[in-house]
Amino acid sequence: MINRTVLVGRLTNDPKLKYTGSGLAVATFTVAVNRQFTNSQGEHEADFIRCQMWRKAAENFCNFTRKGSLVGIDGRIQTRSYENQQGTRILVTEVVAENFSLLESKNSNQNNGQNYQNQQNGQSSPSRNPNDPFNSMPDIKDDDLPF
Numbered sequence: 001m002i003n004r005t006v007l008v009g010r011l012t013n014d015p016k017l018k019y020t021g022s023g024l025a026v027a028t029f030t031v032a033v034n035r036q037f038t039n040s041q042g043e044h045e046a047d048f049i050r051c052q053m054w055r056k057a058a059e060n061f062c063n064f065t066r067k068g069s070l071v072g073i074d075g076r077i078q079t080r081s082y083e084n085q086q087g088t089r090i091l092v093t094e095v096v097a098e099n100f101s102l103l104e105s106k107n108s109n110q111n112n113g114q115n116y117q118n119q120q121n122g123q124s125s126p127s128r129n130p131n132d133p134f135n136s137m138p139d140i141k142d143d144d145l146p147f
Contacts, residue, residue: 005095007049007073008103009033015053017062027058029065031073031095050094051075061100072101 015029032046039045051073053061065071075097084090 003076005073005075005077007031007033007051007095009046009049009071009073011065011067011069011071012048014066015062017058025055025058027053027062029053029061031071050092051097052094053097053100057098057100061097064102065100070103072103073097074099074101 009031012030012032015027017025017027019025029051031049031051033049034044034046037044052058053075073095075095077093078096079091079093081089081091
């Protein structure tokens with residue numbers, strides 16, 4: 001049996017790094033991935049995929065990425081459930097990332113992060129590189145996220 005997932009997308013927020021009681025690092029983050037087709041208005045929609053990463057890879061990921069970073073994620077899909085405070089069973093599906101790749105230079109990432117800051121402050125952002133294959137990726141604002 002095979003359970004393998006590869007994602008290429010942008011981080012919707014800075015990854016969050018926490019440590020378990022036994023000292024293991026765990027990072028949680030969400031990757032926005034464009035769908036290959038357009039909706040009835042001719043726009044690309046995105047899927048927002050929850051991910052987690054463990055140990056040293058999690059620490060490195062948090063040190064080198066931030067909101068807007070273009071990343072490649074290699075991992076597996078995992079489902080789990082828990083009971084919330086109201087007694088309702090919650091089912092969670094997420095990607096457990098085992099490897100990651102940074103898919104743009106540090107300078108590009110800084111400029112991209114500046115784009116998000118400018119938009120949040122109501123300023124226009126610099127134009128994007130038209131040769132960028134991910135040029136169609138919509139800018140994601142916190143208000144656009146379903147969580």
